[in-house]
Amino acid sequence: MKKKDRDLLENIKTSLNTVSENEKLPESLSQDSILSLVEGKEQSKKNNMSGKQKRATAFATVAAVFVLCVCVFFAHRAAKNPAAVVPTPKTTAVQDNTYGDAPLYKSDYEAIEQRFVKYAKKIAAEQKIMYGLDGVTGAVDGFSKNAEKSTVSEANGAKQNETSAPVTDGEPTAEGGRGGAGEDDNSFSSTNVQVEGVDEADIVKTDGKYLYVTSNDFDYIKNSKGEKTNISNEGAVKIVDIKNPAEMKVVSSVLPKTKGQSIAVREIYVNGNNLILICNVRKLDENGNYYWYYYDNNTLVVVYDISDRAEPKEKGRYEQTGSYLSSRLIGNRVYVFSNYDVNVYDEETKVRENCIPKCGENGKLARIPAEDIAVMRSTDRTSYLVIGSINFYGDELSPTSKAVLGGGEESYCTADTLYISNSVYDYELYTQQQLTDEEITVDMGRTEIFSFLLNEGRIEYKNYGTVSGVVNDQFSMDEHNGYFRIATTVGWNGYSIVTVLDKNLKRVGELTKIAEGEQIYSVRFMGDTAYVVTFENTDPLHVIDLSNPKEPKILGQLEIPGFSSYLHPVSDKYILGIGQDRNEEGEMTTEYENTKLSVFDISDPMNPTEVSTLVLDGYSAAQDNHKAFVVLPDGSYMIPLNLYYYGEGEGFRDISRSFRFLIDENGQIISGNSYYNERVVDIYEIPVDEKEEETTTEAEEVDYDEYEETYYENDYYNTHYTYYNDIRRIVYANSVVYNIGDYYIEAFDLESAERLGEVQVTDSKKFFDRDMVYYYSPVYEYNGAEIPTESEVTDTTEEVETSLAETTTVAVTNG
Amino acid sequence: MASTLEKAKQGDAQAFAELYGMYAKDFYRFALCMLKVREDAEDAVQDAALSVYKHILNIKKDDAFKAYFFTVLANECRARLKKREIQKTVPLDDFVPALADASAENLSLSLELQQAVSKLKDEERTIVLLSALAGFKSGQIADITGLTSGGVRSKLSRSLRLLREELSK
Numbered sequence: 001m002k003k004k005d006r007d008l009l010e011n012i013k014t015s016l017n018t019v020s021e022n023e024k025l026p027e028s029l030s031q032d033s034i035l036s037l038v039e040g041k042e043q044s045k046k047n048n049m050s051g052k053q054k055r056a057t058a059f060a061t062v063a064a065v066f067v068l069c070v071c072v073f074f075a076h077r078a079a080k081n082p083a084a085v086v087p088t089p090k091t092t093a094v095q096d097n098t099y100g101d102a103p104l105y106k107s108d109y110e111a112i113e114q115r116f117v118k119y120a121k122k123i124a125a126e127q128k129i130m131y132g133l134d135g136v137t138g139a140v141d142g143f144s145k146n147a148e149k150s151t152v153s154e155a156n157g158a159k160q161n162e163t164s165a166p167v168t169d170g171e172p173t174a175e176g177g178r179g180g181a182g183e184d185d186n187s188f189s190s191t192n193v194q195v196e197g198v199d200e201a202d203i204v205k206t207d208g209k210y211l212y213v214t215s216n217d218f219d220y221i222k223n224s225k226g227e228k229t230n231i232s233n234e235g236a237v238k239i240v241d242i243k244n245p246a247e248m249k250v251v252s253s254v255l256p257k258t259k260g261q262s263i264a265v266r267e268i269y270v271n272g273n274n275l276i277l278i279c280n281v282r283k284l285d286e287n288g289n290y291y292w293y294y295y296d297n298n299t300l301v302v303v304y305d306i307s308d309r310a311e312p313k314e315k316g317r318y319e320q321t322g323s324y325l326s327s328r329l330i331g332n333r334v335y336v337f338s339n340y341d342v343n344v345y346d347e348e349t350k351v352r353e354n355c356i357p358k359c360g361e362n363g364k365l366a367r368i369p370a371e372d373i374a375v376m377r378s379t380d381r382t383s384y385l386v387i388g389s390i391n392f393y394g395d396e397l398s399p400t401s402k403a404v405l406g407g408g409e410e411s412y413c414t415a416d417t418l419y420i421s422n423s424v425y426d427y428e429l430y431t432q433q434q435l436t437d438e439e440i441t442v443d444m445g446r447t448e449i450f451s452f453l454l455n456e457g458r459i460e461y462k463n464y465g466t467v468s469g470v471v472n473d474q475f476s477m478d479e480h481n482g483y484f485r486i487a488t489t490v491g492w493n494g495y496s497i498v499t500v501l502d503k504n505l506k507r508v509g510e511l512t513k514i515a516e517g518e519q520i521y522s523v524r525f526m527g528d529t530a531y532v533v534t535f536e537n538t539d540p541l542h543v544i545d546l547s548n549p550k551e552p553k554i555l556g557q558l559e560i561p562g563f564s565s566y567l568h569p570v571s572d573k574y575i576l577g578i579g580q581d582r583n584e585e586g587e588m589t590t591e592y593e594n595t596k597l598s599v600f601d602i603s604d605p606m607n608p609t610e611v612s613t614l615v616l617d618g619y620s621a622a623q624d625n626h627k628a629f630v631v632l633p634d635g636s637y638m639i640p641l642n643l644y645y646y647g648e649g650e651g652f653r654d655i656s657r658s659f660r661f662l663i664d665e666n667g668q669i670i671s672g673n674s675y676y677n678e679r680v681v682d683i684y685e686i687p688v689d690e691k692e693e694e695t696t697t698e699a700e701e702v703d704y705d706e707y708e709e710t711y712y713e714n715d716y717y718n719t720h721y722t723y724y725n726d727i728r729r730i731v732y733a734n735s736v737v738y739n740i741g742d743y744y745i746e747a748f749d750l751e752s753a754e755r756l757g758e759v760q761v762t763d764s765k766k767f768f769d770r771d772m773v774y775y776y777s778p779v780y781e782y783n784g785a786e787i788p789t790e791s792e793v794t795d796t797t798e799e800v801e802t803s804l805a806e807t808t809t810v811a812v813t814n815g
Numbered sequence: 816m817a818s819t820l821e822k823a824k825q826g827d828a829q830a831f832a833e834l835y836g837m838y839a840k841d842f843y844r845f846a847l848c849m850l851k852v853r854e855d856a857e858d859a860v861q862d863a864a865l866s867v868y869k870h871i872l873n874i875k876k877d878d879a880f881k882a883y884f885f886t887v888l889a890n891e892c893r894a895r896l897k898k899r900e901i902q903k904t905v906p907l908d909d910f911v912p913a914l915a916d917a918s919a920e921n922l923s924l925s926l927e928l929q930q931a932v933s934k935l936k937d938e939e940r941t942i943v944l945l946s947a948l949a950g951f952k953s954g955q956i957a958d959i960t961g962l963t964s965g966g967v968r969s970k971l972s973r974s975l976r977l978l979r980e981e982l983s984k
Binding site: 005008009011012013015023026027029030031032034035037038039603610619624 | 840944951971
């Protein structure tokens with residue numbers, strides 16, 4: 001963390017203390033009051049109780065009953081098997097998948113509507129008791145005014161096209177469409193995906209001839225007074241011609257036109273001559289405003305024919321309710337997953353109307369047929385997992401969709417099966433199931449898994465299962481030889497579990513109590529073996545044998561300082577970890593952020609060893625996002641590193657670079673080139689040297705403002721802003737490395753690291769200006785970028801005039 | 816000799832209250848800055864206390880009490896903010912802090928800073944306050960907010976930048 005940031009935090013703390021000094025701790029929160037509050041649990045009858053105490057008592061009664069059950073349960077288990085450490089399959093409730101809550105397909109609109117209306121009434125009643133609010137009617141004010149306009153056609157039970165469209169001329173290629181841009185000597189990197197042959201969307205794609213980049217461009221909505229109120233669109237996709245890296249050109253800018261909706265491009269796919277944009281859209285009211293709350297979010301998929309890169313043509317669009325979660329591209333279809341949270345605080349007619357997810361082509365949305373909606377038995381679910389699929393290759397999108405009233409989060413997808421995890425936190429189920437103390441970590445909950453068969457666009461609900469704990473990310477899930485494996489962490493300071501489930505998502509075996517007191521930082525399944533990194537102070541890498549699905553066991557573990565938050569298989573012998581270097585106490589070893597590369601030798605699973613490490617300055621997005629990690633066609637790797645820090649006596653350093661490295665046959669990391677703009681570094685370091693010469697005797701602190709001034713006065717900064725160009729992704733194509741920055745793309749020669757050229761994809765002035773509206777920022781990854789204040793940026797002369805809620809596709813020729 | 820936490824774990828409410836008392840002011844300040852309404856802040860701290868007391872067996876180390884309490888409290892505050900956002904029940908500038916006897920200059924700066932903090936959006940405020948008041952590292956804040964630790968670092972850095980901008984106005 002930067003010094004000025006630390007100082008500011010310290011300041012905040014002090015000032016809160018100063019201001020709050022007279023803000024006396026209320027009597028109700030004194031030590032004694034809290035004592036009597038918690039004691040209220042034991043004294044189940046007490047006259048003149050406060051509301052809080054009443055609640056505590058009611059709770060204590062439930063708890064007492066529950067404790068009794070647990071005791072009986074324990075006694076029963078202890079008698080049966082005194083030595084049991086791991087719960088035996090028959091006695092633990094988590095062993096079976098029921099929880100009384102598997103999804104049902106026998107529902108109809110009326111039943112679902114009834115259910116929501118009932119639930120909404122219950123919520124309203126609770127609100128009234130807890131907050132003295134006038135229930136539903138109170139909540140409606142302000143909401144109903146802006147509730148969705150009837151752009152939605154209400155074709156009840158409109159039939160969805162269930163059959164997959166016939167594949168037209170030729171098959172699309174799985175790995176990013178080499179076909180479209182020519183076949184000659186075209187070598188380029190593609191998005192680092194979890195499962196081979198299953199493409200994942202990202203903010204940048206390439207076909208070797210062009211880069212396709214979601215920019216940080218955006219436009220404002222203005223109200224009648226001309227004030228910027230919201231962002232109407234953001235993330236226009238720029239198609240960049242890279243035939244000559246020294247003179248890259250933006251040949252077109254692609255942004256779907258929307259009416260009555262704001263749009264944000266989230267991720268893209270490129271396959272052959274198809275460009276697929278996945279966007280979030282949200283409804284706007286007549287004043288051009290939207291609620292920042294997410295009820296009105298829809299996911300929009302737009303397919304473009306980019307045979308002519310300069311003039312992309314829209315082929316069709318598909319929209320479904322819910323915020324975009326993730327997506328996959330398999331064969332000629334894109335599968336998109338969203339989470340739709342029904343607004344149960346709305347008035348009854350609206351709840352009734354909105355409680356069924358919708359989908360459809362070209363802006364015509366209709367309810368998903370009731371037979372395609374699965375409903376969880378427990379009635380407190382208000383979120384839907386919505387899965388849609390479109391054929392981007394033919395003339396027809398032929399969309400199909402399914403929904404589960406239950407919700408979804410992380411997704412793992414093979415070529416034919418989709419698994420979606422959803423974490424659930426509910427007290428009641430725990431008490432019903434009489435779990436042990438460790439298992440009642442309500443704050444962490446459990447994870448339910450929905451599986452679906454995917455076949456040429458047909459989405460078939462398959463199974464439902466549940467495990468304790470929550471998953472870390474998509475890499476926590478895997479399918480191998482007909483078994484589904486999932487790694488979860490239970491509880492706060494809890495422990496981890498690897499569970500093996502069969503095709504029906506019934507539990508086959510589990511390994512529990514892995515690394516107590518720690519939590520999972522990364523997981524990678526490789527065939528019959530799982531590698532799990534947990535962390536609290538040090539990083540144990542656990543090697544887990546899954547060859548016998550009934551009895552997974554730990555083969556070996558390795559404890560080293562620091563942790564890996566991404567694991568990448570290098571070969572049968574080595575696995576690469578990307579994370580951070582920490583000391584034995586788990587503290588950062590460097591004042592600024594670092595990135596640690598570790599190569600683990602896993603050839604002896606009983607005895608994994610760390611054969612080489614490399615600690616690099618700066619934070620790499622690859623620590624938290626596998627898509628920022630790049631595998632080059634020659635087998636070398638690249639990661640982005642963004643460093644900005646202030647070191648006493650060192651001054652300021654700000655370098656965004658791409659770093660290339662190789663892992664040789666002995667597992668050694670061999671450093672390659674770094675690709676960055678040297679001019680920036682030079683400018684930045686000059687004043688530091690001068691300062692150091694001046695202050696020879698004292699280790700005087702370098703004055704930040706002085707340097708900032710020096711920096712901002714510099715012409716280069718004013719003209720290029722490269723200083724803030726944090727690297728979001730790296731793309732490799734035909735011996736050239738492209739740093740995809742926040743608003744610049746820079747090209748470098750792979751071998752010499754010579755800087756070849758640059759092209760601007762985001763209007764930097766707008767980019768900085770955007771912070772004035774900061775409720776809504778789904779695309780822009782901040783990466784710790786510093787954004788200059790308004791005064792530091794030269795005035796934006798051209799105000800962006802956007803016609804209300806209407807955006808256009810513009811073809812721009814740059815240079 | 817059993818530690819205070821050990822005693823609390825064995826059901827000693829007095830020990831629990833002692834642990835609570837050590838940080839009571841920090842908890843309340845946090846809740847107040849988050850919720851900006853005294854009654855809500857009280858309520859959140861009380862609910863957090865009940866919840867922590869119930870789950871005290873989850874706390875493994877003595878020094879984890881504060882962190883655990885903050886975690887629960889942050890969740891309590893978030894739940895309230897969410898409800899409030901949906902219902903639009905509370906005006907945003909409801910809370911005016913009581914004035915302290917600090918020097919006028921200090922006080923004005925402090926007030927300004929506090930107001931700047933209160934202008935941050937909920938998530939940013941959570942991150943800044945957890946960082947400043949609770950002293951949490953990005954990983955811990957990530958656990959509470961459901962962001963990645965990288966995301967927390969980014970948002971923190973951005974929020975601080977916004978605060979600086981606000982102060983320089």
